[in-house]
Amino acid sequence: MKIYNIRMMTIAVAAILLYASGCKPKNVNSAVSEDAAVKTYVAPGKYDEFYNFVSGGFSGQMSVYGLPSGRLLKVVPVFSVDPEKGWGYSEETKPMLNTSRGFIPWDDLHHMDLSQTNGEIDGRWLFANANNTPRIARIDLTTFRTAEILEIPNSAGNHSSPFITENTEYVVAGTRFSVPMDNDNGDVPINTYKQNFKGTLSFISVDKNDGNMQIAFQILCPGVNFDLSHAGKGPSHGWFFFSCYNSEQANTLLEVNASQKDKDFIMAVNWKKAEEYLKAGKGKKVSVKYAHNKYDDKTHSSKSETMTEVTMLDSKDLPGLCYLIPCPKSPHGCDVDPSGEYFVGSGKLAALIPVFSYSKMIKAIENKEFDGTYQDLPVLKYESVLYGEVQKPGLGPLHTEFDGRGNAITTMFVSSEIVKWNIKDLKIIDRQPTYYSPGHLCIPGGDTKKPNGKYVIVYNKITKDRYLPTGPELAQSAQLFDITGDKMKLILDFPTIGEPHYAQAVAADLIRNKSVKIFNIEQNGNPYASKGESTAKVVRTGNRVDVYATAIRSHFVPDNIEGVKLGDEVYFHITNLEQDWDIPHGFAIKGANNGELLIMPGETQTLKWTPDKVGIYPMYCTDFCSALHQEMSGYVRVSPAGSNVPISFSTGKNEPADSVKTTASVK
Amino acid sequence: MRKLLILFSVSMSVLLYACDGASGDNTSSGNADNSSAAANNSAASYDPERGEGKFSNVELSDKLNTTIADAGEKVYGVKCAACHKLTDEKLVGPGWKGVTTRHKPEWIMNFVTNPDAMLDKDPKAQAMLEICMVRMPNQNLSDDDARSVLEFMRKNDGVQ
Numbered sequence: 001m002k003i004y005n006i007r008m009m010t011i012a013v014a015a016i017l018l019y020a021s022g023c024k025p026k027n028v029n030s031a032v033s034e035d036a037a038v039k040t041y042v043a044p045g046k047y048d049e050f051y052n053f054v055s056g057g058f059s060g061q062m063s064v065y066g067l068p069s070g071r072l073l074k075v076v077p078v079f080s081v082d083p084e085k086g087w088g089y090s091e092e093t094k095p096m097l098n099t100s101r102g103f104i105p106w107d108d109l110h111h112m113d114l115s116q117t118n119g120e121i122d123g124r125w126l127f128a129n130a131n132n133t134p135r136i137a138r139i140d141l142t143t144f145r146t147a148e149i150l151e152i153p154n155s156a157g158n159h160s161s162p163f164i165t166e167n168t169e170y171v172v173a174g175t176r177f178s179v180p181m182d183n184d185n186g187d188v189p190i191n192t193y194k195q196n197f198k199g200t201l202s203f204i205s206v207d208k209n210d211g212n213m214q215i216a217f218q219i220l221c222p223g224v225n226f227d228l229s230h231a232g233k234g235p236s237h238g239w240f241f242f243s244c245y246n247s248e249q250a251n252t253l254l255e256v257n258a259s260q261k262d263k264d265f266i267m268a269v270n271w272k273k274a275e276e277y278l279k280a281g282k283g284k285k286v287s288v289k290y291a292h293n294k295y296d297d298k299t300h301s302s303k304s305e306t307m308t309e310v311t312m313l314d315s316k317d318l319p320g321l322c323y324l325i326p327c328p329k330s331p332h333g334c335d336v337d338p339s340g341e342y343f344v345g346s347g348k349l350a351a352l353i354p355v356f357s358y359s360k361m362i363k364a365i366e367n368k369e370f371d372g373t374y375q376d377l378p379v380l381k382y383e384s385v386l387y388g389e390v391q392k393p394g395l396g397p398l399h400t401e402f403d404g405r406g407n408a409i410t411t412m413f414v415s416s417e418i419v420k421w422n423i424k425d426l427k428i429i430d431r432q433p434t435y436y437s438p439g440h441l442c443i444p445g446g447d448t449k450k451p452n453g454k455y456v457i458v459y460n461k462i463t464k465d466r467y468l469p470t471g472p473e474l475a476q477s478a479q480l481f482d483i484t485g486d487k488m489k490l491i492l493d494f495p496t497i498g499e500p501h502y503a504q505a506v507a508a509d510l511i512r513n514k515s516v517k518i519f520n521i522e523q524n525g526n527p528y529a530s531k532g533e534s535t536a537k538v539v540r541t542g543n544r545v546d547v548y549a550t551a552i553r554s555h556f557v558p559d560n561i562e563g564v565k566l567g568d569e570v571y572f573h574i575t576n577l578e579q580d581w582d583i584p585h586g587f588a589i590k591g592a593n594n595g596e597l598l599i600m601p602g603e604t605q606t607l608k609w610t611p612d613k614v615g616i617y618p619m620y621c622t623d624f625c626s627a628l629h630q631e632m633s634g635y636v637r638v639s640p641a642g643s644n645v646p647i648s649f650s651t652g653k654n655e656p657a658d659s660v661k662t663t664a665s666v667k
Numbered sequence: 668m669r670k671l672l673i674l675f676s677v678s679m680s681v682l683l684y685a686c687d688g689a690s691g692d693n694t695s696s697g698n699a700d701n702s703s704a705a706a707n708n709s710a711a712s713y714d715p716e717r718g719e720g721k722f723s724n725v726e727l728s729d730k731l732n733t734t735i736a737d738a739g740e741k742v743y744g745v746k747c748a749a750c751h752k753l754t755d756e757k758l759v760g761p762g763w764k765g766v767t768t769r770h771k772p773e774w775i776m777n778f779v780t781n782p783d784a785m786l787d788k789d790p791k792a793q794a795m796l797e798i799c800m801v802r803m804p805n806q807n808l809s810d811d812d813a814r815s816v817l818e819f820m821r822k823n824d825g826v827q
Binding site: 518 | 744745746748750759800801802804805807808
């Protein structure tokens with residue numbers, strides 16, 4: 001009897017456990033699709049189908065993955081130095097990180113957007129934002145390097161950036177933190193937010209041919225927090241939509257104080273109208289200071305220029321420029337569907353997702369269906385613009401992407417899941433758990449007119465128990481779902497570099513054949529280039545010593561240098577003479593207190609070195625280049641200040657000591 | 668080391684290609700160009716006098732074309748001199764003295780424009796690799812560059 005009871009209890013407990021596990025988020029085994037391995041396996045030597053460009057958050061970098069394998073292909077420094085590549089350490093790259101406040105080696109990179117033509121990804125450039133010290137970067141997708149960085153004046157917390165219009169006419173940059181404008185007196189009490197703090201939306205024009213960025217105009221806006229944005233497309237091309245929160249205009253404990261109102265806003269900006277106002281001379285010139293940095297692949301070096309003026313359009317004085325659309329509870333994501341008719345505001349504290357209609361918005365403006373004003377800007381009636389609401393989608397909706405088949409997929413941060421719903425009937429089709437707390441998500445082309453609805457990649461903020469523990473700080477992660485069927489199937493997850501925010505993905509065919517393999521040595525326009533070993537030399541000018549050196553498998557010319565003295569500043573200008581793909585050379589010298597150089601074939605890069613002690617300093621190639629890579633080395637002799645050792649340099653002259661003309665003799 | 672790995676992966680993909688037969692999926696395979704080029708030239712048809720590449724018949728005049736030879740000397744200065752002396756002394760690679768008597772002009776022009784493929788199969792190139800231990804880099808010479816360099820080699824070998 002007793003035994004029987006125990007048996008019954010065991011069965012009951014097991015049944016309860018089974019039942020309970022059915023309610024909880026599914027465990028790993030049940031959540032992974034059975035054919036996951038087949039779907040994500042890319043054989044050695046085979047290429048992935050997609051590039052995935054993933055923001056690196058507070059690493060300031062961007063990383064490039066192949067999909068569906070999740071293999072990491074490259075980490076690109078954007079708003080950060082990168083000792084591996086000498087980026088920000090070589091003389092040629094330092095100006096890229098210059099700002100109006102001097103050299104800034106770090107930032108917080110949140111969002112990426114690929115350039116588009118006719119609303120489709122064209123594979124030319126990738127844009128990225130710096131959140132902390134406001135900047136926008138353009139990355140060249142032939143070299144996978146940062147080609148340009150533009151600082152944004154009159155801005156703080158550059159968050160609703162860098163989203164683009166359908167022909168890359170503009171990249172926008174909106175302020176998260178409203179602040180007093182740069183040339184206003186900023187020495188004001190913080191609690192004068194309502195009087196003194198303003199937001200701005202910068203429209204940066206992009207040159208069709210070379211990508212050159214320029215601030216076309218800024219729009220002065222009420223002091224609120226602009227969060228995210230997306231451009232209209234198709235019928236709504238000409239408009240830009242920004243989510244904003246903190247319409248309470250709180251300046252402390254925003255967690256509570258900016259969550260008071262039932263609704264904040266989506267701001268609709270008519271940028272075609274802005275262009276008209278600009279033409280009509282309604283813009284005001286404002287004096288400011290900001291840096292504009294560009295890298296040149298011909299001179300293999302960058303320049304930083306200080307700009308001094310922007311044109312400002314004041315939203316409250318220019319009717320028809322900006323409209324506010326009420327949106328529930330601190331909207332975060334602001335996403336426009338492929339048709340351009342619907343835009344989605346994700347109120348992160350709301351229990352529903354509002355979907356707005358562009359054509360209804362235009363009608364509401366025509367019919368003046370206003371609900372008063374906010375800070376002198378017209379507020380449209382919620383119901384007049386609303387297409388409908390997705391009811392009970394989950395907790396904490398953040399971001400939405402589109403699959404091109406009439407569906408949207410939204411991340412739910414609080415309930416840790418993704419939810420697929422139909423744009424037309426607003427009904428929920430599927431929901432799947434993520435591990436854990438997803439922020440952004442990405443479908444290849446998922447914010448363009450032509451999504452490729454094969455995969456969605458979800459970027460998680462927290463991984464907890466998903467990987468081998470690595471101390472207190474754990475990896476963030478990406479999770480890949482197959483979305484070709486009604487049910488979304490988890491097929492892979494992989495850790496990311498830094499905290500991933502927004503990402504972009506594109507068919508590899510659009511990018512891979514344009515990849516630069518080498519730089520033509522004959523076209524090297526760096527003033528310090530050595531084109532051929534016969535041109536290598538060492539030149540002293542006062543206490544500056546310029547070493548014009550070459551590198552090729554596997555030696556430097558010169559590799560024996562004498563005559564350097566304490567107090568000298570030595571510039572090693574190393575030209576890589578190789579013209580073969582995948583043969584960079586590195587350069588390092590003992591005691592250099594900045595970094596190394598990594599020099600691509602045909603390129604010239606410069607390392608500044610200030611020796612601090614008398615002695616012999618070895619230098620060597622750091623990137624394994626051939627079977628004789630270990631032999632790719634040399635020596636620099638450093639003599640005391642005032643020494644009479646003349647500058648001399650050589651390679652291959654293994655002369656015995658007594659034939660060398662000078663030994664150290666100090667006065 | 669990296670090169671050796673690439674070499675290994677190229678030969679692996681050649682093997683894969685051979686197994687695949689006509690169904691080889693070039694668009695999604697790594698090193699697609701190399702593997703197909705290699706597969707089309709089986710060892711049996713390899714001509715060690717000509718080498719492998721786009722040049723099959725190079726016509727030479729008895730006399731030197733000094734304009735072309737001078738252009739070749741410029742290319743030599745930028746792309747070749749780091750490893751090759753004009754004497755018979757070996758530096759990284761062999762000295763150039765006598766090179767035009769050791770190899771046919773087609774072989775030279777193919778080797779300087781297509782070193783990777785030839786180092787993988789040409790007996791003379793492989794014998795030299797065993798001595799030098801550094802694979803000759805592809806210095807991305809144009810067809811004209813290759814012809815100019817050949818003319819400069821002839822000048823170096825005494826053609827007038």
